[in-house]
Amino acid sequence: MKTAFWVAALLLLALSVASGSGPVQPAPKEEAIREPAPPAAPVVRRKIRYPEERATAAAPARAPEPRATPSPEQLRKQRIVAAYGNKTPREWGERVEGVRTRLDTTEPVIALTFDACGGPRGSRTDRALIEYLRKEKIPATLFVSGSWIDANPALFRQLAAEPLFEIANHGLSHRPCSVNGRSAYGIRGTGSVGELIDEIEKNGRKIEAATGSKPKFYRPGTAYCDDVAVKVAGELGCEVVNYSVLGDAGATWPREKVRLALLEAGHGDIVILHMNQPRSRTAAGLMEALPLLREKGFRFVKLSEYPLR
Numbered sequence: 001m002k003t004a005f006w007v008a009a010l011l012l013l014a015l016s017v018a019s020g021s022g023p024v025q026p027a028p029k030e031e032a033i034r035e036p037a038p039p040a041a042p043v044v045r046r047k048i049r050y051p052e053e054r055a056t057a058a059a060p061a062r063a064p065e066p067r068a069t070p071s072p073e074q075l076r077k078q079r080i081v082a083a084y085g086n087k088t089p090r091e092w093g094e095r096v097e098g099v100r101t102r103l104d105t106t107e108p109v110i111a112l113t114f115d116a117c118g119g120p121r122g123s124r125t126d127r128a129l130i131e132y133l134r135k136e137k138i139p140a141t142l143f144v145s146g147s148w149i150d151a152n153p154a155l156f157r158q159l160a161a162e163p164l165f166e167i168a169n170h171g172l173s174h175r176p177c178s179v180n181g182r183s184a185y186g187i188r189g190t191g192s193v194g195e196l197i198d199e200i201e202k203n204g205r206k207i208e209a210a211t212g213s214k215p216k217f218y219r220p221g222t223a224y225c226d227d228v229a230v231k232v233a234g235e236l237g238c239e240v241v242n243y244s245v246l247g248d249a250g251a252t253w254p255r256e257k258v259r260l261a262l263l264e265a266g267h268g269d270i271v272i273l274h275m276n277q278p279r280s281r282t283a284a285g286l287m288e289a290l291p292l293l294r295e296k297g298f299r300f301v302k303l304s305e306y307p308l309r
């Protein structure tokens with residue numbers, strides 16, 4: 001009798017599971033709700049994967065573009081590197097072949113040039129010197145490096161906008177002008193034609209951004225250069241300009257020595273001085289000498305006012 005009961009009970013249970021009724025009913029319902037989720041998952045995954053597929057498909061199409069069309073500057077750099085890359089310099093110094101050191105004139109004119117070397121060589125400004133030039137309306141050519149520009153952006157734009165001053169290029173990082181890394185005063189020169197082009201051109205573009213044109217005159221950091229490097233500068237449209245009168249020896253001379261050096265200047269001389277050392281005696285010597293030079297009948301001019309030699 002007991003056995004018959006259990007058989008009947010098991011049969012009933014089996015029937016209720018098969019028909020989906022009875023005490024286990026809620027479970028299939030939950031599954032029915034969860035049921036649509038699995039098909040949704042691949043849709044989500046497809047949405048994530050789709051842009052990735054598009055990105056990887058688009059990447060090879062976009063990437064070669066800049067390589068395929070080099071800029072005119074890049075083409076010129078490639079051409080100059082190809083023409084001068086294997087040439088060996090014969091000269092090294094401040095007055096190698098092709099470097100300009102004087103104005104080509106017999107008129108009583110003197111060109112004052114002021115270097116702003118920047119970086120470890122001084123990124124400050126001799127304000128007293130600049131104020132004196134402004135007050136006395138003395139024109140000058142200012143050779144500024146990229147590091148000095150970066151340290152004095154507002155003053156640089158101001159000076160660049162003043163007609164009294166002409167901005168010239170003193171190199172991006174104030175390095176000697178070399179095609180093989182030769183050093184001067186412990187500063188390593190540019191190591192290749194390509195490095196030299198960057199040293200001149202990248203600072204030329206900084207200056208162009210403020211003045212509207214690339215500077216024509218370039219003075220290497222330390223004023224040292226080799227003869228191949230001078231030709232490379234020429235290919236970039238630059239004249240390498242050094243000096244005929246040493247005015248302050250890197251802003252190290254005392255007032256009296258600066259004064260005497262300036263009083264030696266004559267017709268067509270280019271004087272090298274510094275505007276980046278406010279503690280130097282350069283301004284003091286200058287203030288004593290320039291009125292005397294004016295009394296002697298000399299005028300002060302910018303480099304661009306005369307041809308150079």
Ligand SMILES: [Zn+2]
Binds near residue numbers: 115121174220222
């Ligand atoms: Zn310098």
